[in-house]
Amino acid sequence: MVLIMSVNPGFGGQKFITSCLPKISSARAMIDRAESHALLEVDGGMKIDNVAQVLAAGADVLVAGSAIFSSKNYAATIAAMRAAGQHSSKTHSASPLTDRPRGWTFLPSSTVCIPSK
Numbered sequence: 001m002v003l004i005m006s007v008n009p010g011f012g013g014q015k016f017i018t019s020c021l022p023k024i025s026s027a028r029a030m031i032d033r034a035e036s037h038a039l040l041e042v043d044g045g046m047k048i049d050n051v052a053q054v055l056a057a058g059a060d061v062l063v064a065g066s067a068i069f070s071s072k073n074y075a076a077t078i079a080a081m082r083a084a085g086q087h088s089s090k091t092h093s094a095s096p097l098t099d100r101p102r103g104w105t106f107l108p109s110s111t112v113c114i115p116s117k
Contacts, residue, residue, distance in 0.1 A: 001061070002027055006054070007044030013066040016045025021057045028058025048077070051084040 004024055007014035024042060031038050042054050043063035054062060064081065071077040 001039045003041045005044050006042050016050050024057035048080045048084050051081050055085050
């Protein structure tokens with residue numbers, strides 16, 4: 001797994017740093033060129049309004065904390081984030097190892113993720 005922090009580490013609730021998008025795309029290209037099975041995880045600033053953009057850049061795993069845990073309805077927030085990412089998962093590049101579209105996993109922080117296959 002390759003992790004890209006998309007906020008300054010240290011405290012929750014920060015805004016996503018949009019200059020990380022080219023880094024995500026670049027990391028995705030490196031992983032694909034190497035024909036690696038590594039997942040690309042992005043942690044920090046995940047919100048309903050940026051999930052699709054981050055997935056389109058090439059992320060496989062998204063980590064969200066404050067967006068969920070500061071909401072009144074965790075399940076509704078998670079569902080909205082998943083729905084926001086559905087378009088990107090349909091257009092996400094194919095894995096060079098399987099020729100199948102990549103899936104993506106949504107990871108609320110403080111939990112353990114088992115990637116979907």
